[in-house]
Amino acid sequence: MEQEQLNDLLLARRRKLEQLKEAGIEPFGRKFETDHYSNEVIDNFSSLEGKEVIVAGRLMSIRSHGKATFAHLQDYGGQIQIYIREDRVGEKEYELFDLVDIGDFIGVRGDVFRTRKGEVTVEVKEYTYLAKALRPLPEKWHGLKDVELRYRQRYVDLIVNREVRETFINRSRIIQTMRETLNGWGFIEVETPIMQTVAGGALARPFVTHHNALDMKLYLRIATELHLKRLLVGGLDRVFEIGRIFRNEGISTIHNPEFTSVEIYQNYADYEDMMALTENLISEIARKVFGTSKLSFRGKELDLTPPWPRESMIDIVRKYTGVDFNEISDDKAAFEAARSAGLELDQGTPWGEILYLFFDEFCEEQMQDPIFVTGFPMEVSPLATKMPSDPRLTLRFEAFISGWEIANAFTELNDPIDQRERFEQQLAKREAGDDEAHAMDEDFINALEYGMPPAGGLGIGVDRLIMLLTDNISIRDVVLFPTLKPKQGE
Numbered sequence: 421m422e423q424e425q426l427n428d429l430l431l432a433r434r435r436k437l438e439q440l441k442e443a444g445i446e447p448f449g450r451k452f453e454t455d456h457y458s459n460e461v462i463d464n465f466s467s468l469e470g471k472e473v474i475v476a477g478r479l480m481s482i483r484s485h486g487k488a489t490f491a492h493l494q495d496y497g498g499q500i501q502i503y504i505r506e507d508r509v510g511e512k513e514y515e516l517f518d519l520v521d522i523g524d525f526i527g528v529r530g531d532v533f534r535t536r537k538g539e540v541t542v543e544v545k546e547y548t549y550l551a552k553a554l555r556p557l558p559e560k561w562h563g564l565k566d567v568e569l570r571y572r573q574r575y576v577d578l579i580v581n582r583e584v585r586e587t588f589i590n591r592s593r594i595i596q597t598m599r600e601t602l603n604g605w606g607f608i609e610v611e612t613p614i615m616q617t618v619a620g621g622a623l624a625r626p627f628v629t630h631h632n633a634l635d636m637k638l639y640l641r642i643a644t645e646l647h648l649k650r651l652l653v654g655g656l657d658r659v660f661e662i663g664r665i666f667r668n669e670g671i672s673t674i675h676n677p678e679f680t681s682v683e684i685y686q687n688y689a690d691y692e693d694m695m696a697l698t699e700n701l702i703s704e705i706a707r708k709v710f711g712t713s714k715l716s717f718r719g720k721e722l723d724l725t726p727p728w729p730r731e732s733m734i735d736i737v738r739k740y741t742g743v744d745f746n747e748i749s750d751d752k753a754a755f756e757a758a759r760s761a762g763l764e765l766d767q768g769t770p771w772g773e774i775l776y777l778f779f780d781e782f783c784e785e786q787m788q789d790p791i792f793v794t795g796f797p798m799e800v801s802p803l804a805t806k807m808p809s810d811p812r813l814t815l816r817f818e819a820f821i822s823g824w825e826i827a828n829a830f831t832e833l834n835d836p837i838d839q840r841e842r843f844e845q846q847l848a849k850r851e852a853g854d855d856e857a858h859a860m861d862e863d864f865i866n867a868l869e870y871g872m873p874p875a876g877g878l879g880i881g882v883d884r885l886i887m888l889l890t891d892n893i894s895i896r897d898v899v900l901f902p903t904l905k906p907k908q909g910e
Contacts, residue, residue: 433554436519440549443516447552452476452527457497461532462540468532473542475500476527476550478579479520480557489517490541493528498582501535502528504544513546523553523579571896571904584897587890591898593709594886595662598682601704605697607658607684612647614640614664618861621645621803624667625856627677640666644683645803645877646864649832652687653872660684662882673894674824677903680882685832689876691804691815694829695792698819698878699726702826706889717822717891724790728819732795737778740786745775772797772812787820802842802858804830821888829878836868 440447456473477495488505506514520526527548535541557580558569570577570584577584599609617636619626621643629638644661651659662682669675686693703713703724713724738744741761748754754774758765763777775797787793796816798806804814815831833839842858843865849857886898896902 429556430554433521433552433556436521437552437554440516440519440552443519445516445549447549449525449527449548449550452548452550454495454527458493458495458500459497461500461542462498465532465534465540470531470533472529472531472545474527474529475502475542477525478553479522479524479526482520482522487514489514491520493526493542494579501539501541502530502544503535503541504547509544509546517547520549521553521556523555523557525550525553571902572907574900587886587892587898588900590709590890591886594705594889595680595882597705597708598701598882599662601701601708602660602682602684605658607660607686608656610648610651610656610659610661611663612641612644612661614666616641616647618646618859618863620859620861620864621647622667623800623802623856623858625669627666627668642667643879644681645879646861648683648685649872649875649877650864650867652685652832652875653867653870657687658685671903673896674884674887676883676895676899679895679899682880682882684878684880685875686877687873687875690831690874691794691817691829691876694876694878695728695730695817695819696726697876698792698827698829698880699724699728699790701880702885705885710889715889715891717888718893720788720822722790722821722888724821728790728792730792730794730817733775733779733793733797734795736783736786736793737775740783741778743778745771745778770799772799776800784820784825785823788822790819790821792817792819799845801830802846803833803839805833805835806838824884824888825881826884826888827878827880829876832872832875832877834868834872834874836865839868840865 437447454474454476456475458475458477461468461473461475475493475495477493479491480494480499481492483490487507488503491502492499493502504514504517527550528542528544529546530542530544533541533543558576603609615629615638617638619639619642624642626639626642629640631638643665644663648659648661660682662680664678665681666678669677671677684697703726706713706715706724715722715724734745743757743761748757748771751768751771754771755767755769758774758777761778763781765774765777794817795807795813796804798812798814801814801816804816807813807815817829818825819827843860846858847860883895883898887893887895890898892898
């Protein structure tokens, strides 16, 4: 019955389409020049009252009262009421307005006034058909509640949900502000390959494709790191790239196989410099886009004002689990501590991986206020410099906010001999079945052998940062077209 009704609605709109054509009206119009957005008319009513404006947009409501009709026109700036009456536009034009449906685009020229109820309105002198909508918009409650439809048909979501449009407008502003801020700090933006012969720079499973002409396997990049560090070797002192990353992994509220990151590298710097850059960049973006570095997320206030606290992973694990890895000196003792804590892991798992597993399982969600977690184990940090005071650990941090990893940074490993040994350790893991272990990249080692100065590097998950700044709890709410499982029959 519902499908039959929908088909009747579609047929009714097509009949109106034919009626418009029979009346000599082009239902899919041409160029139309406006002079105001709706919000500009409303905000500047005092200077525009009684004056003529030209606006255009999508009709979102229509209310007829005999020989007069009120409607709301939606454009990029918002919505404004229009008022059309027969004695102003003429009998024929008013009758043709009956062929307009909610969802249609029209252009309007008219005078600005305020109704008795106080609503700023444009009284129509003439209107122009710009595009006929052949499908009806969903009812507002449906558009808000049907999450699956919102993600699959983002174009409908953007039409009916103003807050969704605001999120994506803010997404653009956040990325633009990030770019402008980094440029202002002397960094240059570069572009590196998306298709690569070696998938490196992260511990992740890549997507694989094939180049027919060269008959070679290629990988969609899982990080931009190794190409950006090649540029440090070449003498570009400060570089960054904002771009798409692809990882063949599961989907969740904070994971999408295709996502956006920014990676930033600076010669003659270290991970302490990257901490300062991280907290200053994020707080500056919040201040410039939203006017404050204090924001609300999930009903909790987040203060992004620098400086953020720093705390070692070992200290955090001891605080939340009571297990002190300063007192655990070997793999066997670490394994026994993990088993006692209820963690399942393979015999022979090294000390560093067990420390990280403790943090991941028991501590990560506790990191609610902005914090830098330092002292990551060497086993999970194949591209970071070892800590001089404890070579089991590295000069690496991750920034956490609201239990999410937001940023990851190192004092970059620039010793080609050490780097080769790390890659070989990763290769052993791959051969043992770990398909997320790092691949060997001979050309990157070759680049390091030409000499890379001491450097700091930083990666920020742009989508997660936008989630925090716009108070959205799912990555699908900040990615215009998220990856979804196909519907049955597709």
